Amino acid sequence: MRRFSRITGTGSYVPPRRLSNADLVAELAGKGVETSDEWIVERTGIRARHFAADGVYSSDLGLEAAKNALQAAGRIPQDVDLIIVATSTPDMVFPSTACILQNKLGANGCAAFDVQAVCSGFVYALTVADAMIQTGAAKCALVIGTEIFSRILDFSDRTTCVLFGDGAGAVVLEASDTPGILASDLHADGKHVGILCVPGHVAAGAILGDPFLKMDGQAVFKLAVGVLEDAARATLAKAGKTEADIDWLIPHQANIRIMQSTAKRLKMSMDKVVVTVDQHGNTSAASIPLALDWAVRSGKVKPGETLMLEGVGGGFTWGAVLLNL
Template identity: 70%
Template sequence: SRFSRIAGTGSYLPPKRLTNQDLVDQLAQRGVETSDEWIVERTGIRARHFAEPDVPSSALGTQAALQAIEAAGITAADIDLVICATSTPDLVFPSTACHIQRNLGIAGCAAFDVQAVCSGFLYALTVADAMIRSGSARRALVIGAEVFSRLLNFDDRTTCVLFGDGAGAVVLEASDTPGIVSTCLHADGQHIGILNVPGNVSGGEILGDATLKMDGQAVFKLAVNVLDKAAHEVLDKAGRDASCIDWLIPHQANLRIMQGTARKLKLSSDKVIVTVDQHGNTSAASVPLALDHGVRTGQIRRGQTLLLEGVGGGFTWGAALIDF
């Protein structure tokens, strides 16, 4: 039988870094009151990166992709599938994946975007895994790239302190052994209202309000619940229990959600890869950014077992159990 495995990882953060205090000072000029203490205590976030206004998701995604390609020991020409998870595409169309494909100087292979907000990378990885298993691809580039700073309303302190920009990527390749052991994806469109950007383009104008809206407490409650279910689902599919997990790599939205998830799995908090403190919530980029961070700091090593988890607007959620 045929499986897929992660051959290399990469990531990229735009250079402009804002600490909580930088943001507090900027918001104060607009009359919006917040504090480093509030942000750290409620979320664990201490800093985030923002891309310059003329830098699109594809530019961040291309840098992450180049690193992943190098880490995999291949060249861009070896890639035969490009999937980009993003909710902040460069354009309405063509896809951000097509922009990245062009930036990499490759042509001919399939390239498309997946939109599942903060679960986007889990969705993209699962689709790439399925395409490799079915034989329709051999080496997939799977990217999460976001510029969520563009969606923020800086007069809304309940959301604008939470997000950041960045990109992460993996090269997934065909393998005789797993690799990706098991995955699950879910959505429940009944919860569209608790986390959304209620805008679109029409007749050359923006229709509605194109900034992020969130009922934080409703999201929090749903997130902890579905992340626990997803973890057990992929473990059950693999016939394993949580003791096999060397590293939990959850979506990086809020440290309290991440700790709650680890606690429910009876995993100690030092088995959780944490980047939310330095990146904020980078939506679809957060899981591959955290994965690459863990790899490059030497925390994550070959032969270890990883549990990746995503949750976000939709509501969408998913998980992947991986023998790295």
């Protein structure tokens, strides 16, 4: 009998500190940076974001999301035999944030590792977990996206510092006799490294290069819309489905304009697109599972519905997953 994987629980967590656009604009003004709520909303759709407190790390945010997902799935940490964490803001150079989170969760002994695909990270991690469950390497996986992007932002650059927030999302993915994950499609093209990156690194006890996020917004937008459509269509083709079979599109929450353009290309109404970017900003690898959990807990997305998850991020990486909830 063929083995499949299904999501059995979702969870998310955002830090308590919430900054509306007005709050952020006031903070930036104190640093001599001019922007406005109108400017941010018009270009991005973002109205608020959450920032982690000092001393809080990506593993801490991911831990809370993981606990919520386990509770929703009716599982305990000892049931988990695989932990994959998607993050671009790890607690430290090594060990992996997954190993740190594993110990905090009390799921010691199972396989645990990080995936680094920036904003596509959760789609990558979910695809890897699905493959490991299908081959019998795991039965119950925690797949987590967690980020603290506020610590890699240049708050003198208004084109980037208003875009990002901190948060985490998680799912429990379990072996099943019936298909949950229907198909996926992953890609990367390293020639686009320069349009979205953090080019610094640690060497000889110092930071070499620039430790802040750099982005060519126009180049990212142009590339993102095209590859998101391509990945969605390729995934549908693998599953033998069409756009009409998608009940909900849950894209990476980067920019409302990218999301609107993608939905239009897929002939989908924005009424069928889960949007949380207005309240969370761009939380990179956390954005898709965070949006998924919000949609599930609000009752918007229901069991049995077909979801298209898709992300695009630095690398450049992109991909999509089609699943039955």
